[in-house]
Amino acid sequence: MRAVTVSRLDEVGELAQSFNEMAAQLKKFFPALAETEEKFAQLVENLPFGVSTITPGGVFIFINSAREQILGRG
Structure with a gap:
């Protein structure tokens, strides 16, 4: 990010x-x-249980390793 040069004293x-x-x-x-x-x-x-995040449309956004094992992935 770069700063904006301020040369005015108004609003x-x-x-x-x-x-x-x-x-x-x-x-x-x-x-x-x-x-x-x-x-x-x-x-x-590193949680010992499955955690996942799913969109309202049913698409997985995040799956931890334990959840992948439960789902048979990875």
Whole structure:
């Protein structure tokens, strides 16, 4: 992400500055989010029982190893 150059002192300049601040915050949060996501994925993968996520249409989005064994996959 790159910052927007703020050269105005009106509402548009304030909005641009707010976007810059939000972008900086997001830049900080992405690594922490990725780490949390990885920890969660490891936890779910290592559960001793089957876990899966399915769309309303019946398509599997996520299946851990235990669930794959139950379904006869993998």
